[in-house]
Amino acid sequence: xxxxxxxxxxxxxxxxxxxxxxxxxxxxxxxxxxxxxxxxxxxxxxxxxxxxxxxx
Amino acid sequence: xxxxxxxxxxxxxxxxxxxxxxxxxxxxxxxxxxxxxxxxxxxxxxxxxxxxxxxxxxxxxxxxxxxxxxxxxxxxxxxxxxxxxxxxxxxxxxxxxxxxxxxxxxxxxxxxxxxxxxxxxxxxxxxxxxxxxxxxxxxxxxxxxxxxxxxxxxxxxxxxxxxxxxxxxxxxxxxxxxxxxxxxxxxxxxxxxxxxxxxxxxxxxxxxxxxxxxxxxxxxxxxxxxxxxxxx
Amino acid sequence: xxxxxxxxxxxxxxxxxxxxxxxxxxxxxxxxxxxxxxxxxxxxxxxxxxxxxxxxxxxxxxxxxxxxxxxxxxxxxxxxxxxxxxxxxxxxxxxxxxxxxxxxxxxxxxxxxxxxxxxxxxxxxxxxxxxxxxxxxxxxxxxxxxxxxxxxxxxxxxxxxxxxxxxxxxxxxxxxxxxxxxxxxxxxxxxxxxxxxxxxxxxxxxxxxxxxxxxxxxxxxxxxxxxxxxxxxxxxxxxxxxxxxxxx
Numbered sequence: 001x002x003x004x005x006x007x008x009x010x011x012x013x014x015x016x017x018x019x020x021x022x023x024x025x026x027x028x029x030x031x032x033x034x035x036x037x038x039x040x041x042x043x044x045x046x047x048x049x050x051x052x053x054x055x056x
Numbered sequence: 057x058x059x060x061x062x063x064x065x066x067x068x069x070x071x072x073x074x075x076x077x078x079x080x081x082x083x084x085x086x087x088x089x090x091x092x093x094x095x096x097x098x099x100x101x102x103x104x105x106x107x108x109x110x111x112x113x114x115x116x117x118x119x120x121x122x123x124x125x126x127x128x129x130x131x132x133x134x135x136x137x138x139x140x141x142x143x144x145x146x147x148x149x150x151x152x153x154x155x156x157x158x159x160x161x162x163x164x165x166x167x168x169x170x171x172x173x174x175x176x177x178x179x180x181x182x183x184x185x186x187x188x189x190x191x192x193x194x195x196x197x198x199x200x201x202x203x204x205x206x207x208x209x210x211x212x213x214x215x216x217x218x219x220x221x222x223x224x225x226x227x228x229x230x231x232x233x234x235x236x237x238x239x240x241x242x243x244x245x246x247x248x249x250x251x252x253x254x255x256x257x258x259x260x261x262x263x264x265x266x267x268x269x270x271x272x273x274x275x276x277x278x279x280x281x282x283x284x285x286x287x288x
Numbered sequence: 289x290x291x292x293x294x295x296x297x298x299x300x301x302x303x304x305x306x307x308x309x310x311x312x313x314x315x316x317x318x319x320x321x322x323x324x325x326x327x328x329x330x331x332x333x334x335x336x337x338x339x340x341x342x343x344x345x346x347x348x349x350x351x352x353x354x355x356x357x358x359x360x361x362x363x364x365x366x367x368x369x370x371x372x373x374x375x376x377x378x379x380x381x382x383x384x385x386x387x388x389x390x391x392x393x394x395x396x397x398x399x400x401x402x403x404x405x406x407x408x409x410x411x412x413x414x415x416x417x418x419x420x421x422x423x424x425x426x427x428x429x430x431x432x433x434x435x436x437x438x439x440x441x442x443x444x445x446x447x448x449x450x451x452x453x454x455x456x457x458x459x460x461x462x463x464x465x466x467x468x469x470x471x472x473x474x475x476x477x478x479x480x481x482x483x484x485x486x487x488x489x490x491x492x493x494x495x496x497x498x499x500x501x502x503x504x505x506x507x508x509x510x511x512x513x514x515x516x517x518x519x520x521x522x523x524x525x526x527x528x529x530x531x532x533x534x535x536x
Contacts (some may be wrong), residue, residue, distance in 0.1 A: 015098070207529070
């Protein structure tokens with residue numbers, strides 16, 4: 001807590017960068033998971049639908 | 057799979073633009089805080105993420121109630137979607153808070169009521185997802201999920217209140233929790249603008265992600281129905 | 289052994305079924321009594337639930353003794369925490385068992401078929417679990433007093449134990465009846481239960497600790513109020529949503 005004594009703002013740039021890496025990182029990860037799951041579901045759906053066609 | 061509706065496309069573009077503007081505001085417009093320095097800039101998105109987390113859990117509890125009343129599948133899809141998004145943002149909230157606390161409070165973690173409540177909330181919704189994954193029957197999964205979303209959400213204010221009471225009787229060693237605690241600061245007009253803009257941006261992000269997640273949920277539901285039909 | 293198992297549900301289904309379209313309130317109370325009674329009767333015959341909970345509770349205290357090196361001073365400060373952790377762990381054991389029994393022997397289906405109000409089933413199971421929990425506490429508390437030479441017999445502490453156990457079984461019964469219907473039943477209950485239970489634990493530990501350390505009443509009241517609020521809120525919520533848990 002030494003920074004309360006020092007002149008000017010504390011040097012905390014690295015923490016800010018870490019913070020924003022987490023923020024954008026997690027959001028990006030979530031987006032990727034959405035895309036991947038969507039693709040998998042579409043594949044599953046197509047397979048199942050072709051199965052359904054065959055049964056008819 | 058229906059193709060992406062135009063409204064959603066427009067919303068996507070708006071969301072991306074808003075996020076870009078908000079990020080720009082945070083880095084280039086918001087003034088440097090006198091004491092804390094750059095790390096204070098985490099605050100804008102940190103609070104916004106926390107807000108989206110709460111919003112997600114609130115929506116989940118509300119649609120849980122609607123599901124129980126009406127029993128329509130779509131409400132369950134909305135519920136799961138908002139819990140998932142809420143968790144992602146609550147996680148951002150806790151981690152960025154911890155990163156901010158390291159230089160300001162000189163510790164990664166303290167048992168402050170807000171921190172404690174946020175973490176317990178994450179655990180509650182992790183339990184929610186585990187509960188769902190343990191049930192095969194979609195109808196039962198939806199009912200149990202709705203019930204747990206309601207019970208969990210009601211416990212959150214009680215947890216916060218008890219953690220707060222706990223702390224006021226037992227003072228914390230590092231950083232006080234009184235109003236005007238260490239790391240508090242007065243927002244200037246510019247800061248306030250950036251803050252509210254971030255809140256707004258994240259709310260739009262929530263709506264956009266929710267929409268996408270609901271579409272995914274509908275797709276998964278379709279797949280599951282077909283699978284049940286074929287008994288695979 | 290096998291035949292005994294099959295026989296067990298029979299008496300209670302008969303009792304419950306024998307209530308023919310009764311006037312609402314009397315029927316409710318009678319159903320409630322019947323459900324509590326059949327749990328107690330089954331337990332009296334086998335004694336497996338209570339003995340398991342008790343032995344487990346004593347083991348937890350034993351482990352705490354070595355883990356925390358409970359010397360004379362610490363003993364007083366941590367007694368409340370140790371006690372409530374013990375109750376919580378023993379409680380999950382009991383809850384899981386009592387609901388799993390219903391599920392496995394098909395009693396739950398029998399109960400659901402019976403023309404009784406669903407909330408009677410909930411309150412019946414809840415009071416049954418409460419009785420087991422209190423029985424365990426009635427034995428654990430004196431044993432703890434004896435082992436550690438801490439006087440736990442204070443009216444305040446007993447009130448806290450009652451209120452805490454009420455809240456615990458209110459939520460516990462609801463969540464346990466969900467957990468036993470899932471694939472991961474035994475593992476799931478504590479995971480579902482503990483995060484929701486945290487305010488109750490904090491309040492119960494602080495209030496019991498307050499009584500043990502002789503803290504002035506006006507510092508304990510907030511915790512007692514919190515316990516009360518928790519109990520009322522969650523009994524009401526559980527009562528409202530229980531229908532959806534057992535619906536089939």
